[in-house]
Every structure is written in C-alpha cells, then in structure tokens.
Amino acid sequence: MKDTVKLLVETNSPSGREEKIRNVILEQIRTFVDDYQIDSLGNLIAHKAGPGKKVLFDAHMDEIGFVATYIDENGFVKVEPIGGHNPLLMPSQRIQFEHSAIGTFWFESEYIAKKLTDYQQVSFDSLYVDLGVNSRNAALAKIRIGETATFHQPFLDLGTRWLSKAMDDRIACAALVETIKAIRHTANDLYFVFATQEEVGLVGAKPAAFRIDPDYGVAVDICGTGFLDTPKGIKRLAVKLGAGPTIKIQDKSHIGDYQLNQWIAQIGNQYMIPTQFEVLPFGGTDGSAIQTTKQGVKATTISIPCRYVHSPSEMVDAGDVQHCVQLLLRLAETSFPSW
Ligand code: CO
Ligand code: ZN
Numbered sequence: 001m002k003d004t005v006k007l008l009v010e011t012n013s014p015s016g017r018e019e020k021i022r023n024v025i026l027e028q029i030r031t032f033v034d035d036y037q038i039d040s041l042g043n044l045i046a047h048k049a050g051p052g053k054k055v056l057f058d059a060h061m062d063e064i065g066f067v068a069t070y071i072d073e074n075g076f077v078k079v080e081p082i083g084g085h086n087p088l089l090m091p092s093q094r095i096q097f098e099h100s101a102i103g104t105f106w107f108e109s110e111y112i113a114k115k116l117t118d119y120q121q122v123s124f125d126s127l128y129v130d131l132g133v134n135s136r137n138a139a140l141a142k143i144r145i146g147e148t149a150t151f152h153q154p155f156l157d158l159g160t161r162w163l164s165k166a167m168d169d170r171i172a173c174a175a176l177v178e179t180i181k182a183i184r185h186t187a188n189d190l191y192f193v194f195a196t197q198e199e200v201g202l203v204g205a206k207p208a209a210f211r212i213d214p215d216y217g218v219a220v221d222i223c224g225t226g227f228l229d230t231p232k233g234i235k236r237l238a239v240k241l242g243a244g245p246t247i248k249i250q251d252k253s254h255i256g257d258y259q260l261n262q263w264i265a266q267i268g269n270q271y272m273i274p275t276q277f278e279v280l281p282f283g284g285t286d287g288s289a290i291q292t293t294k295q296g297v298k299a300t301t302i303s304i305p306c307r308y309v310h311s312p313s314e315m316v317d318a319g320d321v322q323h324c325v326q327l328l329l330r331l332a333e334t335s336f337p338s339w
Contacts, residue, residue, distance in 0.1 A: 001174070001178055001318075001321065001322065001325070002157060002162070002318070004028065004174045004177055004178060005155065005162060005164075005170070005171060005174045005321070006155040006164075007024060007028075008021065008024065008025070008166075008170040008171075008173050008174050008177075009155050009164040009165065009166045009167060009170045009171070010154060010155055010164070011024050011170075012063075012065075012096055012098070012149075012150040013061065013062065013063060013150070014062060014063055014064065014065025014066075014082050014083075014148045014149075014150050014199075015062040015063070015064070015065065015082050015083055015196070015197045015198070015199045015200045015203075016062070016082070016148070016196070016197060016200070017062075017065075017098070017148050018042050018061050018062050018196045018197075019042070021061045021062075021063075021170070021173075021194075022038065022042065022044050022061060022194065025044060025061060025173060025177060025194050026044060028177045028181075029046055029177055029180050029181070029192070032048075032180050032181050032183075033046040033047060033048050033180060033192070034047050034048055034049050035047050039207065039208060039211060040207075041196050041197070041203065041204045041207055041208070042196040042197075042204065043193055043194065043195050043196055043204045043205075043207070043208040044061070044193070044194040045191060045192070045193050045194075045208055045211070045212065046180065046191070046192040046193075046194075047189075047190070047191055047192075048180070048183060048186060048190040048191075048192070049189060049190075050186035050187060050188045050189045050190055051187065051189070052186075052187045052188045052189060052335050052336065053188050053189065053215040053216060053335070053336040053338075054188070054189045054191065054212065054213070054214040054215045054216075055188045055189065055190055055191070055214060055215065055216045055217075055218070055331075055332070055336055056191045056192075056193060056208075056209060056212050056214035056216070056217045056218070056290060056297075057176055057179075057190070057191070057192050057193070057218050057220060057328065057332070058192075058193040058194075058195050058205055058208070058209075058217065058218070058219045058220065058286045058287075058290060059169050059172035059173045059175070059176045059193075059194060059195070059219070059220045059221065059286075060169045060172075060173075060194075060195045060196070060197075060198030060199070060204070060205070060221070060286055061169070061170070061173050061194040061195065061196065062083075062169075062195075062196055062197055062198055062199050062200075062204075063083075063150055063165070063166040063168065063169075063170065063199065064081070064082060064083035064084065064085060064150075064168070064199050064310055065081075065082040065083065065148050065149055065150040065151075066079040066080065066081055066082060066085075066095055066129075066148065066149045066150070067079060067080050067082055067146060067147070067148050067149070068097070068129075068143055068144070068145055068146065068147050068148075068149070069145065070145070071136050071139045071140065071143075071145070072128075072136065073135070073136050074134060074135065074136070075131060075133040075134055075135050075136055075138050075139035076128045076129070076130060076139075077103065077128060077129040077130075077131060077139060077143065078124075078127075078128055078129075079095075079124070079127070079128075079129055079149065080124065081124060082148065082199065082200065083199030083200055083310070084199065084310050085124075085310060086310065086311075087122050087123045087124055087126075087127060088119055088122055089311050089312075090105040090107070090122070090127050091105055091106055091107050091122065091127070092104060092105065092106065093105045093151060093312055094151070094152040094153075095129060095149040095150060095151055095152055096149055096150060096151075096152040097142070097143045097147050097148070097149045098143075098147050098148055098149070099142070099143065099147070101131055101142035101143050102131075102152055103129040103130055103131040103132070103149075104129065104130050105127055105128070105129055105130075106127070106128060106130055107122050107126045107127050107128070108126040108127075108128070129149075131143070150165065150166070151165035151166070151312040152165075152312075153165040153312040153313065157318075158315075160242075160317060160318055160319065161241070161315050161316065161317055161318065162315070162316050162317075162318055162321075163313055163314070163315050164313075164314060165311075165312045165313070165314065166314070167222060167304075167306055167314035167315070167316050168199075168221070168222045168306065168309055168310065168314060169198065169220075169221050169222060171222060171304050171306070171316050171321060172220035172221055172222065172303075172304060172324075173194060174321070175220060175304065175321060175324045175325050175328060176192055176194070176220060176328065178325045179325055179328040179329050179332060180192060182325070182329050183329065183332050183333060184333070185333060186332055186333055187333065187334060187335035187336075188332065188334075188335065188336055190332055191212045191214060193205065193208045193209070193212070195208055195286055198221075198285075198286055202253070202284065202285070202286050202288065202289040204286075205219070205286035205289040205290055206289040206290070206292075206293050209289065209290040209293040209294075209297060210293050210294060213294060214290070214297055215297075215298070215336065216260060216297065216298050216299065216336055217287065217290035217291065217297045217298070217299030217300075218260075218264075218287075218299065218300060218301070218302055218328075218331065219285045219286040219287035219290060219299070219300075219301040219302070220301070220302050220303070220304075220324070220328065221285040221286070221287075221301055221302075221303050221304075222303055222304050222305070222306035222309060222314070222316070223239055223246055223248075223251075223278050223280050223283070223303035223304075223305060223306065223309075224237060224239070224280065224282070224283070224305075224306065224307075224309050225237065225239045225240050225241055225305050225306070225307055226238055226239055226240070228240040229241055229305075229307065230307060234281065236279070236281055237279070237280065237281055238276075238279070239276055239278050239280075239303075239305050240276075240305060241305050241307060241315070241316070241317040241320065242305075242317045242319055242320060243274055243276050243305070243320075244268070244273065244274030244275045244276055244320060244323045244324075245273075245275055245276070245302050245303060245304055245305075245320060245323055245324040245327055246275065246276045246277065246278035246302065246303045246304075246305060247261050247264050247265055247268075247275055247276070247277055247278060247300065247301075247302060248261070248278050248280070248285070248287060248300050248301035248302070248303065249261065249277050249278060249279045250279055250280070251278075251279075251280035251281075251282065251283045251284055251285065251301075252280070252281075252282055252283055252284055253283070253284025253285060253287070253288035254284065254285070254287055254288030254291050254292075254299075254301075256287065256299070256300030256301055257291070257298040257299055257300050259298070259337075259339050260298050260299070260300045261277075261300050263336075263337060264300070264302065264327070264331065265277070267327070267330050267331060267334060268327055270330075271326065271327075271330050273323050273326050273327045273330070274323055275323075275327065276305070278301075278303055283309075285301045285303075286301075287299050287300055287301035298339065302324065302327065302328070304316055304320050304321055304324050305317065305320055
C-alpha cells in the first residue's frame with residue numbers, strides 16, 4: 001500500500017496534464033480489470049464485469065498546480081494557480097515544472113519592509129517563482145510560458161501518518177488501485193473512473209458518469225478535519241484522523257444519498273470497519289457531478305480524512321487508508337440493494 005501511495009503522490013500531474021499519472025495508474029491496474037478505455041477528456045475508465053447493479057467508483061487523479069504566465073527580464077516567473085491555492089502558504093515553497101526545472105516561491109519584498117504585518121496582501125499578483133537564473137533567456141532555457149508545475153515535496157512515512165503533496169486525491173486513487181487488485185468476486189458490474197480536472201470544477205467525472213450511466217456512484221476523495229483533530233481546528237467539523245474513512249452527509253457541492261449512506265455505514269459496522277459521518281462546511285467532490293448526471297444517480301462520497309488540505313504537506317493516517325480499502329472492497333463485493 002505504502003509503495004503505491006508513494007508512487008502516485010510523487011508523480012507530478014496537475015489538472016489538464018494527467019497523462020503521466022494516468023499511465024502510472026494504468027500500469028498498476030491493467031492486469032486486474034476486464035477492459036478499460038480513455039475518453040476524450042482523458043478519464044481512465046476501467047471495468048470489472050459482474051452480474052448485478054452498475055456501480056461507479058471514482059477518484060480524481062489530477063492535483064492542484066501552477067502555470068507559468070510571464071517571465072520578466074531578470075528571469076523571475078509569474079504563475080497562475082491551477083485549482084484552489086492559499087497564496088499565504090506559497091512563500092518559500094518549491095515547485096517543479098513539467099520538464100523538471102525547480103524554483104522557489106517568494107513575494108515582492110515591500111511586504112518584508114512592513115514586517116510581514118501585511119500578509120493579507122500576499123496574492124498571486126505579488127508572488128513570483130525564482131528559478132535561480134539571471135535573465136529571461138536563461139529562464140526560457142528551463143521552462144516555457146504555459147508550462148505547468150506542481151509542489152516539489154517527497155512522500156514521507158512519519159510512522160502512523162503519511163505526509164506529502166497531492167494526497168488530494170492520489171491517496172484515494174491508491175485506495176482504488178489496491179481495491180481493484182484485491183477484488184476476488186463481485187456481485188456488481190463495477191466501473192472505476194480515475195477522473196481528470198476535478199480541481200478546476202469537477203470536469204472529468206460528469207462525462208465519464210454519462211458514458212457509464214451507473215445505478216450508483218461513489219466518489220472517493222479526501223476531506224478536511226476539525227476541532228477534534230488539531231489545535232483550534234475548524235468548529236462544526238467533527239472529522240478527525242484515525243477514526244476511519246468518512247461517509248458524506250453534505251458539503252458545499254452535494255448531499256450524499258441518504259439510503260446509500262446508511263447502507264455503507266451498515267456494511268462498515270458489519271465488518272468492524274470504523275467510519276465517521278462527514279458534514280463538511282466547505283468543498284465539493286466528484287460525487288456531486290456523478291449525482292447530477294443524466295436523470296440523476298444515487299451517489300455519495302467516501303473520504304479519507306486529511307490535514308492541511310491543498311498544501312504541500314497534506315497528512316493522512318495510514319490506518320484510515322487501510323480501513324478505506326477494506327470498506328471499498330466490501331462495497332465492491334457486496335450486492336448493492338435496490339431502492
Ligand atoms: Co482538492
Ligand atoms: Zn480532491
């Protein structure tokens with residue numbers, strides 16, 4: 001499991017540039033599925049045939065990133081975020097471009113003159129990336145305008161917790177990969193979608209779901225944690241690391257299907273897999289894109305709790321990941337009820 005996680009999180013593939021991660025995932029699952037296709041949006045759709053209901057499991061394979069927009073005469077690079085970034089987290093972070101050039105974020109130093117009291121003014125307008133060059137031409141030898149980049153942070157095993165960039169959502173991709181490898185028999189007709197461009201608006205999942213036309217949909221993603229988990233964490237958010245994967249009651253994009261949620265919780269109980277109910281006061285997942293496809297699909301989201309979401313240091317609990325795989329495996333193998 002850990003090797004799969006490391007492999008997936010350390011592959012740099014931001015939204016719109018999922019070729020690399022798709023190839024890595026395909027290599028992992030190719031011999032364990034009956035067939036697969038890659039659609040025109042780049043989604044990887046794998047199929048494991050079974051007699052029962054059509055069930056779609058989804059994890060988005062893109063990660064947040066950056067794209068170079070301008071290089072000044074001294075070689076400093078302006079970038080635009082891909083997906084949701086907090087500019088306050090950027091200064092001193094290292095990022096890696098597609099052709100492997102590495103640079104560090106810093107910000108226009110008039111803010112230093114203000115003794116960092118004006119941190120609120122740090123925005124992507126005032127941020128730049130330093131590639132360690134001294135001219136535009138030297139920068140152009142390393143990167144191109146329009147070239148994308150991702151956080152440059154390796155996977156770390158801290159013991160019971162794992163730390164890396166791109167846990168969102170590679171940890172769920174890894175969980176699905178391990179589930180696919182472990183399935184011995186299935187009562188359901190299973191589709192696994194590794195979706196593109198979730199971070200820029202749940203783009204890939206909807207056409208993939210339209211193609212499959214499933215009876216049920218389960219998105220697998222990460223969710224933030226709250227006051228029970230970190231010092232003065234978010235109030236009203238009761239999710240914590242180490243208490244199991246979560247079942248989505250609601251977030252800002254959708255309300256998880258009630259019957260599906262109750263059934264998933266019951267499967268968890270039956271097999272002694274800990275789960276938490278998740279009410280997330282922000283965010284959204286492919287679950288909402290699947291749910292509103294065609295005439296509507298009964299869909300929900302299962303999440304792996306994650307600290308410091310959308311930062312270069314996203315942290316998950318190894319036990320939660322194992323429990324998520326166990327839960328997904330039971331769901332994949334158990335005949336989905338008819339509602
Ligand atoms: Co995200
Ligand atoms: Zn995500």
